[in-house]
Amino acid sequence: MTITVASGKGGAGKTSLAAALAASVGSSCIVADCDVDAANGAIALHARLRESGPYFAGPGYRIEPSLCIGCGRCMPACRFNAIRTDKTRRTYLIAEELCERCGACTDHCPVDAIQGFTKEAGRLSVSDCPLGMTLIHAELVPGEDTSGKLVNQVRRRADTINPGNAIIIVDAPPGIGCPVIASLSGADIVLLVVDSTISGLRDSLRLSELAAGMDKRIIAIINKTGLDEEIDNKIRVAMTQSSIPVMGEIPFDPLLRSVEEKDLTWIDVAGEAGLKAKAAVRAVLEYAQMQMIY
Ligand code: SF4
Ligand code: SF4
CATH class of the missing domain: 3.30.70.20 (Alpha-Beta Plaits)
Structure with missing residues (x-):
């Protein structure tokens, strides 16, 4: 079972939510951090590097x-x-x-005289998380433009080490470009993290169209609610009109932003936001379990 956590824009809380999901699943979870241009899954999950190797892109061409x-x-x-x-x-x-x-x-x-060559364009790594999860992550060398291929390698590596019954949580890059498409391929469920802003709604709808075009099952969590009730309502209506089940709403709370510094994830946070995050994560995992049964 692969759940791809995606958002149409950066800063929606996608990586934090992926970390909270992974922490809830525990040691039988593999996390694939596919945000190769800004990989921070290792920070969110407090992971320790187990192994790392070069990623070769190519061919490039040069004249001898x-x-x-x-x-x-x-x-x-x-x-x-x-x-x-x-x-x-x-x-x-x-x-x-x-x-x-x-x-x-x-x-x-x-x-x-024109010869092809391969060159190191990034690194692909495997790390261990304190709660027993395995994290696959990668970094692209700045200026390299083969992120879609590197995302494919991260996904493949996660599939390779999966003993068969693990839940794979994929943290997709933001947007709707080629690396996002690579992250969505193979997903059983696409979890949209909708930032409760007008641009968050617009970008999420574009992303949901992309995922629907790939025949993906789409669910959503609305994040940072409570700041503008009108926008929250617009998002609720839009999700209903698009037939996207909303698994939960997480209110804006500065406490959620500080969890990484304290070696925690969202589900460890006290107060209303933490409780709602925990309930939303539970709803996603129950939904995933139902999909596995049926
Ligand atoms: S024709 Fe040669 S130099 Fe030009 S883009 Fe293609 S590979 Fe590069
Ligand atoms: S076609 Fe080949 S030989 Fe001619 S200029 Fe280009 S690289 Fe040099």
């Missing part, structure tokens, strides 16, 4: 100077203007930041 005869045929072949030459038109090189790695230029070089 000792082979290039300076014919210039590769330049017009590149639709992205990534191939550069100097005034003498003898030296050619590929501007890495412009290269889209399509490989089209290699077909036009008469001497095979």
Whole structure:
């Protein structure tokens, strides 16, 4: 059973909720932190690194100077203007930041001077959490643009170490781009974390359309309620109209924002917000259990 926790925008409370879900499930849970551009699952779950290895993206392309005869045929072949030459038109090189790695230029070089190469674009890690959960997480090297592929690797690694009966909690990146699509693939349930703001509602509806287009079962938790009753109501109505069951509402409370500093998750927080967070998490897990039975 895979539950993907997703939100249309950053700051909605997605990672904290994923950590609270994982803490409730306990040692039979695997957490896949797919927010590879801003991975902070290890902080939220107070995880200790068990192992880490390089993630290679590729192929990139470069021109080998000792082979290039300076014919210039590769330049017009590149639709992205990534191939550069100097005034003498003898030296050619590929501007890495412009290269889209399509490989089209290699077909036009008469001497095979354009060569593919792989490079380390990030790291993929496995960590242990104090409550017994296993965390798979990754970090992309700043400036690298292959986050969708790295997300796939995080997901695959989580599936590989799953003994078969574990609940996998996927913390998806915010938005609706390629890494989000990679995070949603394989999800049995998509849990939308709806930030109780107008932009939170708008972004969540876009994300729910994406998930619905992938035939996913969608549920929601509304976070930071109680600040504006009118917006809270708009979100409730929108969820009903979109046939998205709301598993709970968590009121805004500064206490929830400080849990990570105290090595806690939302379900450990006292007061109304903590109780509602605990009830919402329980409702999600009961819903997931029903889906497993039927
Ligand atoms: S791989 Fe594609 S984008 Fe990169 S230099 Fe060659 S043609 Fe241009
Ligand atoms: S096509 Fe090949 S040989 Fe000609 S300029 Fe480009 S890299 Fe050099």
